[in-house]
Amino acid sequence: MANIPYKIYLNEEEMPKAWYNLRADMKNKPAPLLNPGTLKPMTAEELAPVFCEELVRQELDDQTPYFEIPQTIRDFYKMYRPSPLVRAYCLEKALDTPAKIYYKFEGNNTSGSHKLNSAIAQAYYAKEQGLKGVTTETGAGQWGTALSMACAYLGLDCKVYMVKCSYEQKPFRREVMRTYGANVTPSPSNTTEVGRKILAEHPGTTGSLGCAISEAVEVAVSSEGYRYVLGSVLNQVLLHQSIIGLEAKAALDKYGIKPDLIIGCAGGGSNLGGLIAPFMGEKLRGEADYRIIAVEPASCPSLTRGKFAYDFCDTGMITPMAKMYTLGSGFIPAANHAGGLRYHGMSSTLSQLYHDGYMEATSVKQTDVFAAAQQFARVEGILPAPESSHAIRVAIDEALKCRETGEEKTILFGLTGTGYFDMTAYQAYNDGTMENHIPTDEELAQGFASLPNIPAL
Numbered sequence: 001m002a003n004i005p006y007k008i009y010l011n012e013e014e015m016p017k018a019w020y021n022l023r024a025d026m027k028n029k030p031a032p033l034l035n036p037g038t039l040k041p042m043t044a045e046e047l048a049p050v051f052c053e054e055l056v057r058q059e060l061d062d063q064t065p066y067f068e069i070p071q072t073i074r075d076f077y078k079m080y081r082p083s084p085l086v087r088a089y090c091l092e093k094a095l096d097t098p099a100k101i102y103y104k105f106e107g108n109n110t111s112g113s114h115k116l117n118s119a120i121a122q123a124y125y126a127k128e129q130g131l132k133g134v135t136t137e138t139g140a141g142q143w144g145t146a147l148s149m150a151c152a153y154l155g156l157d158c159k160v161y162m163v164k165c166s167y168e169q170k171p172f173r174r175e176v177m178r179t180y181g182a183n184v185t186p187s188p189s190n191t192t193e194v195g196r197k198i199l200a201e202h203p204g205t206t207g208s209l210g211c212a213i214s215e216a217v218e219v220a221v222s223s224e225g226y227r228y229v230l231g232s233v234l235n236q237v238l239l240h241q242s243i244i245g246l247e248a249k250a251a252l253d254k255y256g257i258k259p260d261l262i263i264g265c266a267g268g269g270s271n272l273g274g275l276i277a278p279f280m281g282e283k284l285r286g287e288a289d290y291r292i293i294a295v296e297p298a299s300c301p302s303l304t305r306g307k308f309a310y311d312f313c314d315t316g317m318i319t320p321m322a323k324m325y326t327l328g329s330g331f332i333p334a335a336n337h338a339g340g341l342r343y344h345g346m347s348s349t350l351s352q353l354y355h356d357g358y359m360e361a362t363s364v365k366q367t368d369v370f371a372a373a374q375q376f377a378r379v380e381g382i383l384p385a386p387e388s389s390h391a392i393r394v395a396i397d398e399a400l401k402c403r404e405t406g407e408e409k410t411i412l413f414g415l416t417g418t419g420y421f422d423m424t425a426y427q428a429y430n431d432g433t434m435e436n437h438i439p440t441d442e443e444l445a446q447g448f449a450s451l452p453n454i455p456a457l
């Protein structure tokens with residue numbers, strides 16, 4: 001075989017020492033978060049009761065290109081990073097394609113996903129500020145797991161509001177969090193005002209990410225020594241996740257490899273924003289060109305069918321408003337096995353880049369995603385997360401196109417995690433009972449009706 005190894009590793013000295021802030025190179029900056037009361041950009045003072053000080057600084061800074069990674073975080077990263085960059089020789093062979101396929105595998109830590117990269121950073125700044133603990137929500141459970149690991153390491157309290165249906169369906173995820181010391185509450189709950197209100201209005205609801213965010217924010221702002229942390233969507237999270245792309249690029253550069261195509265799944269946009277960061281930076285500065293594709297579920301198509309508008313980040317409408325591609329904070333996606341991709345909106349940074357034509361987006365059906373997951377698992381050995389399998393689907397499709405045209409394209413995709421806690425979904429696929437839910441235009445219109453009515457700014 002070629003002289004490119006199956007796995008390209010970086011040694012400790014080659015690991016990135018700073019995160020890259022993509023916004024610094026954007027001509028059209030992502031729109032600022034707005035205060036829903038005044039419709040003015042949120043100030044650092046207004047954000048301070050919700051988020052840690054340093055994280056607010058990172059959130060609002062769209063000028064500084066690099067942020068040094070504190071030593072404590074770099075030491076923690078060393079426990080599970082660099083993550084492997086794998087040349088998918090076996091998949092290439094199975095597909096009989098001339099394409100060269102690489103994937104960056106973020107599932108080789110106990111949280112099972114890329115989310116630990118930002119969890120440790122957010123927990124670190126909370127600890128530095130002398131806080132007692134943090135609150136958060138979790139949908140599928142990966143973020144809550146990652147945060148509970150980071151909090152255990154640093155000695156912080158961790159309160160997780162877990163979407164009720166996954167609390168019930170994924171008891172083992174919940175137990176991993178409890179093992180790491182987190183306090184896990186199914187949401188909506190009667191422990192918060194907003195939770196009681198949602199329960200009164202929708203008795204029997206199994207919850208949503210938007211509801212859980214509302215509860216976690218309420219607890220943070222009303223408890224002394226606590227702040228709220230979020231696992232995706234925000235600029236600070238994309239900043240921390242740039243470690244994925246920086247490592248991938250450093251590894252590829254070692255062998256002079258330039259990807260033609262970069263593919264990632266997109267829920268709130270953090271893994272994709274992180275993976276593409278240094279490549280997109282080159283593209284924005286006019287130094288190189290790459291085709292970049294965001295892949296989302298057909299059941300929750302914020303980029304491909306959403307509106308680019310200011311919207312709330314939660315169902316309870318208590319958070320600041322972000323300008324993003326959104327289905328409306330009132331949109332409740334149909335049951336979908338890729339829980340981590342069920343958010344109504346998309347990172348405002350990625351939304352702006354998509355709006356300006358720097359990247360493409362496509363949506364894929366659940367059964368097609370699991371067909372790709374199964375094919376990948378059988379030849380590459382890794383059992384992929386359903387979320388990650390959205391990227392696998394499109395990587396395989398692009399490689400098959402190369403088989404038709406004979407083009408030797410280089411494809412890089414993000415393999416964000418493992419699917420061991422998603423076996424109910426795999427079971428449905430294996431039994432042939434998995435269904436595809438694609439919202440009708442009428443169903444989407446209901447979500448759009450929940451968009452705040454903002455006078456032209």
Ligand SMILES: *Cc1c(COP(=O)(O)O)cnc(C)c1O
Pocket residue numbers: 112113114115142143231232233265266267268269270271272340341385387388416417418
């Ligand atoms: C959370 C999650 C995602 C989606 O979140 P992004 O913020 O869009 O990256 C994708 N894959 C896995 C494994 C996840 O846990």
